[in-house]
Amino acid sequence: MVSSCGLPRSGPTKREVLAGAVERAGDAHVVPVTPAVSRATAMQPSFGFSDAFRKAGLMGSDVISAGDVLGVSVFENVKDDPLLGNTGQRVTSLQQIQVDGQGFIYIPYAGRLKAAGQTPEGLRQAITRQLEDQTPDPQVSVTRVAGDGATVSISGQAGANGVYPIEAPTRTLATMLAKSGGVAIDPGVAIVRVTRGSQTGKIWLKDLYANPALDIALRPGDKIVIEEDSRSFIALGATGGQSLVPFESETMSALEAIATVGGLSTASADPTGIFVLREEGEAVAREVLGQADLVGEQRMIYVLDLTEPTGLFEARDFQIRDGDTLYVTEAPFVQWQKTLGAVTGTTGAASNLANTATSGN
Structure with missing residues (x-):
């Protein structure tokens, strides 16, 4: 039974x-x-990056991109009637000059100049050439302020999601992750996925830190996502x-x-x-x-x-x-044991029932 x-x-x-x-x-x-x-x-699961990712060299830390913000200063060798500044003003500072979507900037008297793809030094020489026929021996300096031009996005389980500029200290995946605060999950189960155009690669975070050869160079527009192992x-x-x-x-x-x-x-x-x-x-x-x-x-x-x-x-x-x-x-x-317990439990229940019936009579 x-x-x-x-x-x-x-x-x-x-x-x-x-x-x-x-x-x-x-x-x-x-x-x-x-x-x-x-x-x-x-x-x-074996993760890794393709040759296109691994063979991309480090991006020049001072290469100007569309969207970058520049600072330009021009020192003129005249006391009176300077080309750019007011009378008696030898140094003219032009700050927050943004490189437009086509890669150009505009400098008064120098005109519209191609900036994207150049280094600050190359752009400095170009501006100097445009101004030297209009003011004697102009001294030009150009500085690049990281703007929206060379940036990557970091999202997912990162320490701090956001858009980060590619600068001299953050030109590789590992250094950029460090700047964003690392990861918000256990590093042992963290996966880093990088999307560049139509290509995607991913890697275990601990492998990235353990093997410097896996640390790829970043490119503007890279999308970095930190995922938890599913x-x-x-x-x-x-x-x-x-x-x-x-x-x-x-x-x-x-x-x-x-x-x-x-x-x-x-x-x-x-x-x-x-x-x-x-x-x-x-x-x-x-x-x-x-x-x-x-x-x-x-x-x-x-x-x-x-x-x-x-x-x-x-x-x-x-x-x-x-x-x-x-x-x-x-x-x-x-x-x-379950069978024995069920049998003895059933027998005990029957005996109790019989005893109850007997005592009732």
């Missing part, structure tokens, strides 16, 4: 899971985890917690995944029945199963047995991937 009613449990038993194997007319391949299996399945796995069965669990680092082993959800339930877990369920890609499935005729994704059930001499090592080396389901079965004696 008890068995027909069914007993509460956290999921299928180990025997029921194994019954779904292809060898038993099921639709999943059951594979015990070995070092060879761990190596074949150790695939994680990968997760599902934990079910006799664990410390059953939920959708986000990754806490770039890689996560089965042992780390078990620890993340509070470990195995000491009162009910079967350490010989730990399963990782996954839709495995064709290439990896062929290598794991040694079958060259497999086509398309394959349902795989990877089995971990922590009671084996190397069981903990296998769990440490086997990598969890995005979308995996980690399932821990209950130990057989747990179901026996």
